[in-house]
Amino acid sequence: MPKIVDKPKRRREIAVAAMDLISKKGFERTSVREIAEVCGIAKGSVYDYFANKEDILIELVNLALETWQAAILRLKQKSASPAILIPELLVETIEQMASEIGGLFVFFGYARQEGSYAQHAELFSAITALSNETSRTFAEWLERGRHDGIFPNVSDPAADAALLISAIDGISLRHRNGLEPRDLAKGLRRFLDVFLKGLSA
Amino acid sequence: MPKIVDKPKRRREIAVAAMDLISKKGFERTSVREIAEVCGIAKGSVYDYFANKEDILIELVNLALETWQAAILRLKQKSASPAILIPELLVETIEQMASEIGGLFVFFGYARQEGSYAQHAELFSAITALSNETSRTFAEWLERGRHDGIFPNVSDPAADAALLISAIDGISLRHRNGLEPRDLAKGLRRFLDVFLKGLSA
Amino acid sequence: MPKIVDKPKRRREIAVAAMDLISKKGFERTSVREIAEVCGIAKGSVYDYFANKEDILIELVNLALETWQAAILRLKQKSASPAILIPELLVETIEQMASEIGGLFVFFGYARQEGSYAQHAELFSAITALSNETSRTFAEWLERGRHDGIFPNVSDPAADAALLISAIDGISLRHRNGLEPRDLAKGLRRFLDVFLKGLSA
Amino acid sequence: MPKIVDKPKRRREIAVAAMDLISKKGFERTSVREIAEVCGIAKGSVYDYFANKEDILIELVNLALETWQAAILRLKQKSASPAILIPELLVETIEQMASEIGGLFVFFGYARQEGSYAQHAELFSAITALSNETSRTFAEWLERGRHDGIFPNVSDPAADAALLISAIDGISLRHRNGLEPRDLAKGLRRFLDVFLKGLSA
DNA sequence: AATGAATGAGGCTTCATTCAT
DNA sequence: CATGAATGAAGCCTCATTCAT
Numbered sequence: 074m075p076k077i078v079d080k081p082k083r084r085r086e087i088a089v090a091a092m093d094l095i096s097k098k099g100f101e102r103t104s105v106r107e108i109a110e111v112c113g114i115a116k117g118s119v120y121d122y123f124a125n126k127e128d129i130l131i132e133l134v135n136l137a138l139e140t141w142q143a144a145i146l147r148l149k150q151k152s153a154s155p156a157i158l159i160p161e162l163l164v165e166t167i168e169q170m171a172s173e174i175g176g177l178f179v180f181f182g183y184a185r186q187e188g189s190y191a192q193h194a195e196l197f198s199a200i201t202a203l204s205n206e207t208s209r210t211f212a213e214w215l216e217r218g219r220h221d222g223i224f225p226n227v228s229d230p231a232a233d234a235a236l237l238i239s240a241i242d243g244i245s246l247r248h249r250n251g252l253e254p255r256d257l258a259k260g261l262r263r264f265l266d267v268f269l270k271g272l273s274a
Numbered sequence: 275m276p277k278i279v280d281k282p283k284r285r286r287e288i289a290v291a292a293m294d295l296i297s298k299k300g301f302e303r304t305s306v307r308e309i310a311e312v313c314g315i316a317k318g319s320v321y322d323y324f325a326n327k328e329d330i331l332i333e334l335v336n337l338a339l340e341t342w343q344a345a346i347l348r349l350k351q352k353s354a355s356p357a358i359l360i361p362e363l364l365v366e367t368i369e370q371m372a373s374e375i376g377g378l379f380v381f382f383g384y385a386r387q388e389g390s391y392a393q394h395a396e397l398f399s400a401i402t403a404l405s406n407e408t409s410r411t412f413a414e415w416l417e418r419g420r421h422d423g424i425f426p427n428v429s430d431p432a433a434d435a436a437l438l439i440s441a442i443d444g445i446s447l448r449h450r451n452g453l454e455p456r457d458l459a460k461g462l463r464r465f466l467d468v469f470l471k472g473l474s475a
Numbered sequence: 476m477p478k479i480v481d482k483p484k485r486r487r488e489i490a491v492a493a494m495d496l497i498s499k500k501g502f503e504r505t506s507v508r509e510i511a512e513v514c515g516i517a518k519g520s521v522y523d524y525f526a527n528k529e530d531i532l533i534e535l536v537n538l539a540l541e542t543w544q545a546a547i548l549r550l551k552q553k554s555a556s557p558a559i560l561i562p563e564l565l566v567e568t569i570e571q572m573a574s575e576i577g578g579l580f581v582f583f584g585y586a587r588q589e590g591s592y593a594q595h596a597e598l599f600s601a602i603t604a605l606s607n608e609t610s611r612t613f614a615e616w617l618e619r620g621r622h623d624g625i626f627p628n629v630s631d632p633a634a635d636a637a638l639l640i641s642a643i644d645g646i647s648l649r650h651r652n653g654l655e656p657r658d659l660a661k662g663l664r665r666f667l668d669v670f671l672k673g674l675s676a
Numbered sequence: 677m678p679k680i681v682d683k684p685k686r687r688r689e690i691a692v693a694a695m696d697l698i699s700k701k702g703f704e705r706t707s708v709r710e711i712a713e714v715c716g717i718a719k720g721s722v723y724d725y726f727a728n729k730e731d732i733l734i735e736l737v738n739l740a741l742e743t744w745q746a747a748i749l750r751l752k753q754k755s756a757s758p759a760i761l762i763p764e765l766l767v768e769t770i771e772q773m774a775s776e777i778g779g780l781f782v783f784f785g786y787a788r789q790e791g792s793y794a795q796h797a798e799l800f801s802a803i804t805a806l807s808n809e810t811s812r813t814f815a816e817w818l819e820r821g822r823h824d825g826i827f828p829n830v831s832d833p834a835a836d837a838a839l840l841i842s843a844i845d846g847i848s849l850r851h852r853n854g855l856e857p858r859d860l861a862k863g864l865r866r867f868l869d870v871f872l873k874g875l876s877a
Numbered sequence: 878a879a880t881g882a883a884t885g886a887g888g889c890t891t892c893a894t895t896c897a898t
Numbered sequence: 899c900a901t902g903a904a905t906g907a908a909g910c911c912t913c914a915t916t917c918a919t
Contacts, residue, residue: 099302114884117884117886118882120911235453236461238448239454240445243445252405253440254433254440267437267472271427306893318894318902318903326894327894479898503704503705506887506889508889516904517904519891635870638867638870642846644846645842645849648849649838649845655811655835656842670870670871672873673869673872709913718879723915
């Protein structure tokens with residue numbers, strides 16, 4: 074009997090090892106040879122776990138998708154006030170994700186580039202669906218906050234939710250790129266604090 | 275008599291034509307042939323204006339740099355109150371830039387990737403310098419606003435400025451990617467409104 | 476202006492150069508590097524003329540197709556008696572083809588292998604169509620010969636035509652493989668002589 | 677107690693199982709994995725019976741060689757008149773072989789391709805020897821037929837024998853390729869009928 | 878003996894870059 | 899100056915073969 078290998082586990086290991094390279098250098102600039110090298114395996118062995126190079130990216134997007142999906146679910150189940158929910162839980166979630174799956178937004182960003190995932194319509198819609206789900210969740214929180222009198226200034230919950238997400242995206246991305254904020258959790262907490270209360274009040 | 279060609283001008287024209295492709299498909303996925311094609315010139319002619327493919331990217335970063343530098347300068351010269359300055363002028367500036375140079379942040383993003391610009395330390399520092407200059411400008415405005423009693427909630431002007439920039443980045447990027455906000459100016463204005471006043475007040 | 480090259484001509488030149496290798500060693504055993512080598516060009520240059528390796532084979536099949544089509548046409552236009560027509564013209568035609576396009580049957584043979592031309596249904600049907608056309612032409616001659624009392628022994632013209640073609644195929648193939656008959660024309664003539672005499676007695 | 681395996685027998689079983697794939701798809705297009713699959717064994721186990729992939733081909737050529745050798749021997753022992761011998765016995769023999777060892781001529785064909793059997797000179801000569809033996813046998817029959825006054829039209833027995841073999845080859849090959857004749861025995865019988873009548877008249 | 882994970886040579890293909898015209 | 903044919907390095911991928919289990 075040959076060496077016993079947990080294929081799905083190994084697959085994920087390779088993907089995670091590739092994640093670092095890809096999020097640092099970009100997908101195209103990262104060669105399969107390099108990925109194999111950091112994994113300590115032979116070039117050809119990568120193809121025992123992935124049909125092709127792009128398949129590695131798919132795995133990463135799926136990983137990001139799952140993680141984020143789980144996070145959203147967890148957040149939705151909490152029944153706390155949005156004023157608490159958003160800063161406390163959200164920050165924690167995002168911070169954890171940042172360390173876990175690294176370039177989440179990098180990989181999602183790929184999905185939006187022309188020529189990517191030509192044959193992965195279902196993945197593309199999965200990303201879009203989750204993106205929408207996220208927006209909707211945020212919008213609900215804002216809506217609830219307005220109803221409870223906590224966020225009287227909310228005008229269009231959906232639009233404000235989109236802005237909130239975009240801003241968080243931008244802050245996380247910049248953090249990932251080695252710029253400020255150095256401490257992501259602190260930065261996000263401060264940002265949400267301001268966004269919810271305002272600089273002027 | 276040879277046709278007289280304004281080298282720097284033509285150089286810029288090619289770069290601008292390439293910008294759209296690159297910001298949509300990514301640098302690696304865009305071939306020199308394609309760039310030449312949209313410019314209506316021959317593949318080989320690109321090399322009359324650029325030493326190599328990466329040089330096109332350099333030109334684009336420089337263009338972004340210049341444009342942004344000019345915008346910052348223009349904004350700094352205004353002596354209006356930050357409460358006005360930030361929303362009014364900033365939004366206008368960003369919107370104009372978005373239409374002019376498209377993927378500004380995309381190109382800056384490249385500069386941060388490992389393996390890029392190995393030989394372009396000076397460009398890298400230019401970007402860093404401008405980034406810092408931008409942060410400082412924003413920080414000054416926030417500082418001034420705090421001093422004037424307009425932004426009493428500002429605690430660490432530099433940190434808050436970084437958050438502001440990152441958020442604007444994220445919103446612009448998402449707009450560029452075809453997601454919300456559909457109307458960038460409106461979105462930015464609303465965002466700044468909230469950021470400065472808060473959702474709760 | 477760059478070197479002026481007659482693309483279609485060069486394409487055919489490469490294909491013809493490849494023909495020799497392919498008919499001797501087989502398609503798979505012949506590498507693009509080798510083909511380029513015998514053409515005295517760089518490996519990559521092959522792809523200026525062919526979309527991919529299989530495309531070379533397509534060109535060869537097309538060449539064979541055209542040559543054979545023209546030959547059939549030429550033969551059909553003659554109104555001589557089949558007893559003359561078949562040996563005289565056919566032998567001449569086949570011999571000429573053998574020297575011109577070498578491994579005609581080798582390439583047609585490929586078309587019948589599973590996994591070949593997956594995306595070339597139209598080529599496959601072209602070959603089938605021409606094959607049928609050839610059979611029909613032979614059958615007509617045999618039919619006419621029977622009607623004229625020259626070939627009284629013909630029973631099923633279509634079936635006999637198929638046998639005739641298959642036999643010629645086999646003789647040509649064997650000649651091409653360096654076995655007997657050494658002199659193809661002489662061999663074919665002798666074969667037809669015997670076969671037709673059998674049909675006439 | 678280890679499972680006792682009849683190595684030579686198993687070897688042949690694998691080769692026979694591979695034969696179908698190889699004669700349909702070609703040797704190069706058939707992977708060792710596929711061969712193992714149709715045999716219901718593991719890829720690595722193939723190498724317990726064959727030194728390498730080409731060795732499988734060798735086995736098949738040997739099998740074809742043996743079968744044909746035996747057939748020739750059997751035919752030679754019959755003392756019937758060639759006019760009977762050739763159609764009756766030959767057809768039966770060939771038909772049986774066609775069902776037994778499938779692509780006989782395909783495998784012999786490989787042996788003639790450059791680059792094959794570089795290290796198998798003895799195999800090559802075995803094929804050549806058998807080929808010659810076959811020709812000689814046919815030639816003898818024709819010769820005897822001429823001597824007996826049955827085939828007065830035979831001029832050069834060796835040459836005519838070569839044509840006969842080539843033609844049979846072509847007809848069998850075409851049948852194997854799924855083209856006419858659908859009924860090989862019937863086709864061959866008809867062919868020989870015509871060809872011999874031509875030789876006799 | 879049997880297995881299938883691992884290896885790596887080698888094939889096909891792309892494309893940035895050069896250069897003869 | 900402009901062109902595009904030609905080049906060749908380098909990338910992705912396949913698959914015959916090996917070998918630890």
